[in-house]
Amino acid sequence: MLATTCTGTIKGIEGFAVSAEVDIAPGMPTFAVVGLPDAEVRESKERVIAAVRNSGFDFPVKRITVNLSPAQVRKSGTQFDLPIALGILAASEQLSPAAIERLKDFLVLGELALDGSLRQCAGVLPILISCKNLGKTAVIPPQNVLEGQVSSAPFITPHTLRELTDFLEGKLSNEQVQISYLPQEEEEIAPATVDFSEVKGQALAKRALEIAAAGGHNVLMIGLPGTGKSMLAKRFTTILPPLTQEESLEITKIYSICNLLGKSKLFSQRPFRDPHHTISDVALIGGGSTPKPGEVSLAHHGVLFLDEFAEFSRSALEVLREPLENGIVTISRAKETVSYPARFTLVAAMNPCPCGNLGNPLKPCTCTPMQVNRYKSRISGPLLDRIDLTVNLNPVKYEDWNKASEGETSAQIRERVLAARERQRKRFGNSLTTNATMTNRELKEFCKLPDGADAILEAAMRKFGLSARSLDKILKTARTIADLENKDQITTQHLIEVMQYRPLDRKGVADF
Amino acid sequence: MNPSISQQERFARIQLNAFLYFRADWLTQLIEIFGSAENILRQNAETLAKEANISFTTAANLLKEAHGINPQEEWEKTEKIGGHIFVQEDEEYPQSLRNCKEAPIALYVLGKLPSEQTACVGMVGTRKITPYGRRVAAKLAEELAQSGVTVISGLARGVDSECHAACVRLKKPTVAVIGTGIGRCYPPENHALEKAILANGGAVVSELPFNRPPNAFHFPRRNRIIAALSQPVVVVEGEVKSGALITAKLALEMGKDVLAVPGPIDSPQSGGPNSLIRQGAGVVTSTADILDYIPQQLRFGLDPRFFEHTQEIPAKPEEQLSAREAEVMKAVADRQVSLDQVAEAIKAGVPEAAQLLFELEVKGFLACENGLYSKSKF
Numbered sequence: 001m002l003a004t005t006c007t008g009t010i011k012g013i014e015g016f017a018v019s020a021e022v023d024i025a026p027g028m029p030t031f032a033v034v035g036l037p038d039a040e041v042r043e044s045k046e047r048v049i050a051a052v053r054n055s056g057f058d059f060p061v062k063r064i065t066v067n068l069s070p071a072q073v074r075k076s077g078t079q080f081d082l083p084i085a086l087g088i089l090a091a092s093e094q095l096s097p098a099a100i101e102r103l104k105d106f107l108v109l110g111e112l113a114l115d116g117s118l119r120q121c122a123g124v125l126p127i128l129i130s131c132k133n134l135g136k137t138a139v140i141p142p143q144n145v146l147e148g149q150v151s152s153a154p155f156i157t158p159h160t161l162r163e164l165t166d167f168l169e170g171k172l173s174n175e176q177v178q179i180s181y182l183p184q185e186e187e188e189i190a191p192a193t194v195d196f197s198e199v200k201g202q203a204l205a206k207r208a209l210e211i212a213a214a215g216g217h218n219v220l221m222i223g224l225p226g227t228g229k230s231m232l233a234k235r236f237t238t239i240l241p242p243l244t245q246e247e248s249l250e251i252t253k254i255y256s257i258c259n260l261l262g263k264s265k266l267f268s269q270r271p272f273r274d275p276h277h278t279i280s281d282v283a284l285i286g287g288g289s290t291p292k293p294g295e296v297s298l299a300h301h302g303v304l305f306l307d308e309f310a311e312f313s314r315s316a317l318e319v320l321r322e323p324l325e326n327g328i329v330t331i332s333r334a335k336e337t338v339s340y341p342a343r344f345t346l347v348a349a350m351n352p353c354p355c356g357n358l359g360n361p362l363k364p365c366t367c368t369p370m371q372v373n374r375y376k377s378r379i380s381g382p383l384l385d386r387i388d389l390t391v392n393l394n395p396v397k398y399e400d401w402n403k404a405s406e407g408e409t410s411a412q413i414r415e416r417v418l419a420a421r422e423r424q425r426k427r428f429g430n431s432l433t434t435n436a437t438m439t440n441r442e443l444k445e446f447c448k449l450p451d452g453a454d455a456i457l458e459a460a461m462r463k464f465g466l467s468a469r470s471l472d473k474i475l476k477t478a479r480t481i482a483d484l485e486n487k488d489q490i491t492t493q494h495l496i497e498v499m500q501y502r503p504l505d506r507k508g509v510a511d512f
Numbered sequence: 513m514n515p516s517i518s519q520q521e522r523f524a525r526i527q528l529n530a531f532l533y534f535r536a537d538w539l540t541q542l543i544e545i546f547g548s549a550e551n552i553l554r555q556n557a558e559t560l561a562k563e564a565n566i567s568f569t570t571a572a573n574l575l576k577e578a579h580g581i582n583p584q585e586e587w588e589k590t591e592k593i594g595g596h597i598f599v600q601e602d603e604e605y606p607q608s609l610r611n612c613k614e615a616p617i618a619l620y621v622l623g624k625l626p627s628e629q630t631a632c633v634g635m636v637g638t639r640k641i642t643p644y645g646r647r648v649a650a651k652l653a654e655e656l657a658q659s660g661v662t663v664i665s666g667l668a669r670g671v672d673s674e675c676h677a678a679c680v681r682l683k684k685p686t687v688a689v690i691g692t693g694i695g696r697c698y699p700p701e702n703h704a705l706e707k708a709i710l711a712n713g714g715a716v717v718s719e720l721p722f723n724r725p726p727n728a729f730h731f732p733r734r735n736r737i738i739a740a741l742s743q744p745v746v747v748v749e750g751e752v753k754s755g756a757l758i759t760a761k762l763a764l765e766m767g768k769d770v771l772a773v774p775g776p777i778d779s780p781q782s783g784g785p786n787s788l789i790r791q792g793a794g795v796v797t798s799t800a801d802i803l804d805y806i807p808q809q810l811r812f813g814l815d816p817r818f819f820e821h822t823q824e825i826p827a828k829p830e831e832q833l834s835a836r837e838a839e840v841m842k843a844v845a846d847r848q849v850s851l852d853q854v855a856e857a858i859k860a861g862v863p864e865a866a867q868l869l870f871e872l873e874v875k876g877f878l879a880c881e882n883g884l885y886s887k888s889k890f
Contacts, residue, residue, distance in 0.1 A: 203852045207862040222883070352882055359882035361848055364780050369639050369669050392883020394850040459874040481863075493867055500851060500866040503883055 003090035003100065006107050006136060007083035008127035009075050012338035013253050013293070015127030017107070017134060019069050020080060022087030027063035033084070035068030038076040038290050047112045048085045055116035055161045060092040074335060076290040079121040082110035082139065085161055099168035106156075107136040109144075116161040120144055122259035125252055128153045139164060142179055147256055150249065196235050196410040199228055201396040206232070208391045208501055209347075210413050213239045214420035215480030216434030218324065218346040218386060220309065220379075222503075223393025225356045229349035230274075233305045236347055237270045238410035240303070241421050244431065247301045250341060254293050254300055271302035273344075277311040285319045291331045291338045296323045299344035309348040310378045317383055320346070324386040327437070343432075346387065350379075360395065376504070388436060388473050389501040420483035435480045440472075447475040452492045460499055464506045474498045514601040522618075523583035524549035525599050529618035530721045531577040532733070534570075536614045540600075543617070553578060581721060589722050595622040595694055608632075612740035612766055616719035620694045623715035626662040626687065631810040633802055634664045634742030634763070636735070636756040637671025637749045638781050643848060643879060643886035645749035645781060646674055648773050650888070652746065653678035653686075655799035659818035661806070662687060664742045666734065667706060667716070669699050671748045671756070676705055676714075685713040689738045691731040693724030717741075735759040736766075744769035744805035746796055750784030757784045760793070769805045771796045833877075840868045841877065841887070848884040 005020045031045050052059045066084055068075050086108060090100045109127060111119040120143035128138055128151035138155035140148050148155035158164040158177040167177045196206065205221060209232060212219045221229045243251070248267045255261045255271075275284060275295045286294030296304060306312060323329050327343035352358040353372040358365040367375075384390075425431050427446060428438065438446070449457075460466045466474075478494040485494075528539055528549050542564055546552045552560065553575070561571035590597055598605040598619045607628050609615050626632055633656055637645060653663050653675040663679050665672040667688035679686035688709055690698070694716060697703040706716060719737065720730060735758050739745055745763040747770065750756030760770045771794040775782025789795055796802055800821045803814065833841065836858070843849065843857035855865035869885060872878040879888035 201852055203855055203862050204850070359848075359884055361884075365640075392850070394852065394883060397853075456870075463874050493863060496870045497863045497866045499870055500862075503880070506880070 001091045001093060003087045003103075005083040005087045005090070005103060006134070007080060007109055008107060008131050009073075009077055009079070010123040010126050010257055011073065011336070012291075013126055013250075013257060013340060015123065015130035016073075017127075017131050018075065018080075020083040020087050021067045021069060022084065022091045023065045023067075024060055024088070024091040025063045025065070029061045029063065031064045031066075033066045033068070035066075035071040036074045037068060037080075038074065040078055041068070041075050041080050044078065044081045044084060044112075047081050047114060048088065050114040051081070051112040051116040051161055052085055052088060054114060055165075057089055057094050058092070060088065062092075064088065064091075074290060077122055078111035078119075079109040079123065079127075081112035082118065082161070082164075083108040085112060086164070089165065095165060096169055098170070099165070102168050105136055106139050107131055107134065108139045110139065110141045112161060117159060118142065118161070120259065123257045124148070125151055125256035125261075128155070129253070144261075145179055146261060147252070150252055194235050194238060196239065196413055197407050199231055199235065199407065202228055202232065202393060204500065205391045205393050206407070206413075208389045209236055210239065210417065211477065211480050211484065211501075212236075212345065212347070212389055213241075213413075213417045214435075214484050215388075215424070215477065216345060216436040217388035217477060217480065218436070219348070220384075220387045220390040220504075221347070221349045221393055222352050222390065223349070224360050224395055225351060227393040227395055229393060230305075230307055233274070233303070233307070233347045233349060234272065235410060236303050236305075236345075237272045239413045239417050240270050240345075241414070241418050243267060243270060243301060251301055254297050254340070258293055258298065260298070271299055272305065273299040273302070274305040274307060277306070277308045279312070279316060281313065281316040281319045284316050285323065285329055285331075285342075286340050287331045287333075289333065289335075291333065291336070291340075293340045294329070294342075296320070296329060296342040296344060297340040300341050302344055304344045304346050306346065306348045309350040310375055311350075314378065314380075317378075318380065321382055321386065324383075348387070351375075352392070359392070362395070384504060385470075385473070388477050390504050391501060392503055416484055419486065420480065423483045423486070435476050435483065438476065438479075443472060443475060447479050447490060449475075450489060450491050450495070453495055456492055456495055464499070464502075466499075466502065466505050470502060470505050474502065477501060514599075514603065517599060517601050521548055521550050522597070522599055523587070524553050526583040526586050526597060526618050526721075527553060527578040527581045528574075529616060529719065530581045531574045532720070532729075533577075534574065536616045536719070539617050540615070549617070586722050589695065590620060593622065593695055595620060597621075606741060608743075609737060609740045612736065614736055615740070616737070618719070620718045620720070620722065621715055622694050622717075623710045624685070624713055625715045625717070626685065629810065629812070631661045631806045631814060632664050632687070632742050633661050633806070634738045634745035634759065635671065635675040636665060636738060636745065636747055636759045638751060638754055638756060638784075639668055639670035639672075640781060641670035641674065641749060642779060642781050643881065643888070644775060644779070644846075645671055646879065647888060649674040649748045650678045652748070652773075652796070652799055652802065654682060655818055656802065657682050657684035657686070659799065659803060659815040660813055661803070662714075664689065664738055666690065666731070666738055666755075667697075667702055667709075668731070668755075669702075671750075673702055673705060675748075676709055679714070680705065680708040680712055683712045685715070687715045687717060687741065689717045689734050689741070691720075691734045692718065692726045693720040693722045694718045695723040696725060698726040731755055732758045736762045739763035739766055739768060742768065743807060743810075744771050744794070744802065746802055747772045747785045747788060747793075749773070749775060749781040751780050752783040752787055754784055757788070760784075760788055769794060771802060771805060833872075837868055837872055840865075840872060844878065844885055844887060846887065848881075848886045850884055854885065 002023045007020050008015050008017050049059050089095050111121040113119050118141035124144040125147035132153045142157040156177045157179050166172045223229050251267045273295050284295050323342035329342045330339045353367045354375050355366045357363045477498045478490045481494040482490045543549050557572040561568045649671050657679040663675050664687045665675045667690050676686050692698045697706050739759050739762040747756050747760050763770050772785035772788040773796045799818050803819050839858045843854050878885045
């Protein structure tokens with residue numbers, strides 16, 4: 001006999017419906033899954049057999065064929081366990097005809113444990129959102145209840161296979177198979193555990209991060225070990241504007257696909273990702289034979305912090321260029337092409353030289369100029385071009401470290417950032433464009449050179465060797481500084497300040 | 513060019529010159545033994561080894577290296593970029609270098625070498641220059657150039673570049689003895705500087721075959737040419753074990769005066785000069801200290817004002833500054849300070865401090881390196 005269960009899977013960050021057709025025919029006992037299943041889907045056979053038996057049903061010793069349709073699209077994920085198990089129960093007539101009829105109103109997702117209980121599976125949120133128009137009630141594991149809540153689709157959350165079949169048979173009521181998610185109040189308003197006021201000294205770096213937050217610019221911090229690079233980066237999310245509903249949903253989708261959602265974690269804070277420098281380029285950007293989002297997508301609408309920037313493999317750094325430019329990662333494989341959003345702010349940190357002491361007034365650097373050059377040249381020009389702000393961090397003096405008065409708090413800085421973002425929103429007419437991502441046309445329109453700028457830029461080019469290419473970036477950053485000061489026009493003062501954030505543009509040779 | 517030397521002999525010298533694993537004076541001796549360079553190249557390895565009393569392997573290597581060079585091509589390529597190849601018999605070959613024991617048997621020259629009547633001062637130092645070294649090198653080289661002295665250095669990073677750049681700024685000639693073949697610039701960022709040296713009547717000199725890439729052993733070797741061309745030699749900064757000290761040692765062996773710029777005793781870059789001073793080298797505290805060592809016969813035409821040990825102190829740069837800028841200069845003092853420190857010292861925010869530092873840097877009072885500001889003028 002034949003049975004069809006509706007389920008779903010993901011492609012990129014979008015979900016789509018899949019029907020799991022199960023046919024049971026007499027013949028040699030086999031159990032085959034067709035329809036481009038991935039390794040994890042093929043393994044579901046074993047879980048299904050055990051779960052069906054351990055739930056008190058018989059596993060039919062017959063020729064079982066499972067087809068996941070549309071058959072030409074690759075299927076991945078463990079959510080097919082439950083629909084396959086239900087299909088087998090229906091096709092072997094262990095469910096009543098009424099229950100089988102009722103099953104048609106459900107979209108079934110869930111991984112099965114061997115004892116028949118349901119386990120969390122990945123990608124529930126995007127599937128629920130995409131399949132909302134089917135008008136079906138979703139069956140999801142209780143651990144995925146948050147995603148059901150967020151999707152605002154009707155759903156039930158049985159704990160076990162048996163509970164679900166009992167419900168289908170009418171033995172259990174709707175309420176009995178539904179747990180509801182109550183957002184814990186205190187967690188929503190939980191204050192950030194870190195604050196900018198804890199960072200002593202480093203006024204220039206703090207200012208640079210404020211500008212970065214206000215204009216969506218990428219930052220590179222170059223400093224001696226122990227000068228607070230990581231400390232500053234970790235506090236960067238605390239001065240970013242809060243997430244909008246839409247942004248939060250997008251992030252939750254990505255985390256859902258990666259099965260990284262905690263039990264009760266709604267994204268009210270922007271994500272902060274700090275992968276280790278040994279990361280492979282696929283882990284960073286996403287991919288794999290069945291593409292998965294990488295760290296850049298997990299940092300979507302948040303911060304990607306790359307500590308020891310120069311130690312990352314060359315290929316890993318180069319793949320960052322596309323998402324930094326477009327805010328999107330497109331992964332093309334022979335079988336399929338998927339896109340993941342990756343609109344993040346890059347905060348990178350590196351030592352000034354391999355030994356880490358270059359520019360330290362107390363400890364001499366033991367590197368040769370050649371080694372220093374080689375170290376710096378690991379960051380390629382095209383990548384540096386995408387980083388608007390670079391700051392040198394110097395050791396904090398004891399007086400600063402021990403100072404009783406604390407610096408500005410994150411809340412104070414955030415207030416200015418929010419005002420600057422608001423100005424940008426009004427200017428660009430949307431909240432996605434920031435000064436860092438404005439187009440050339442917008443640059444021409446909104447970033448007019450002030451009077452007297454010629455002299456400054458000429459001096460900067462002559463003295464520092466600034467290239468004409470960096471001029472656009474200087475203007476964009478100057479625009480953000482003007483926004484922070486609530487000015488309509490960029491002034492020469494703003495341009496001069498930006499020069500401080502371009503130390504790597506300086507030529508390293510004696511001027512003549 | 514000396515017409516008594518045939519073109520074939522020149523070519524043979526150019527070929528022999530490419531054997532860098534031999535000291536130049538050994539090559540000169542070989543030429544004496546065989547009468548001419550041409551004659552050497554006609555020998556096979558066995559006779560060469562026997563006659564010259566060298567090992568067979570060395571003789572074979574020498575011949576292999578020499579025959580690996582196409583002298584016609586060397587000559588044409590050098591002429592094409594406006595250079596010349598001189599042998600010791602040519603009158604263009606610098607007399608001071610000819611007098612040196614290890615004079616190269618062929619010298620590649622781009623630009624114009626200073627005449628024998630020109631006072632030449634060698635300035636050498638570390639590639640890892642400190643702000644102090646930068647200030648001193650620039651000031652001394654500038655004043656030497658103004659007084660009419662030609663500064664000789666090695667076009668390396670750090671002190672060398674600072675010295676050449678100072679002369680070029682004043683459009684005065686300077687000589688760079690490089691550790692690569694001519695036609696190639698190392699370090700690459702000094703390409704523009706090399707061009708500027710040539711444009712201002714200076715010269716670029718090398719004993720290495722055309723376009724030869726840099727190699728670690730080239731640099732100590734070329735130092736003897738710097739020492740030979742100069743009198744005296746000034747060591748600005750350098751570690752105790754450094755190329756600058758090799759030059760100083762070679763200069764002493766040639767009977768040249770070695771002068772050293774004293775520096776802080778805890779700065780590794782001043783370790784070299786300080787140890788030279790301990791061993792009796794002349795102390796440089798002003799340009800006049802250097803000019804005192806210029807041979808009498810070369811002093812004609814030098815600006816006498818620079819010989820005064822009590823030069824009138826130039827107007828303090830601070831006087832041209834605004835009150836706020838002067839505060840910044842005071843905060844910088846003789847240290848290396850970050851923007852944060854300046855901002856705190858003058859009680860200003862980041863934007864104001866950035867503005868002041870920018871103005872001062874553009875005016876040339878401050879230099880910035882790795883985010884640290886230091887004085888760039890005395």
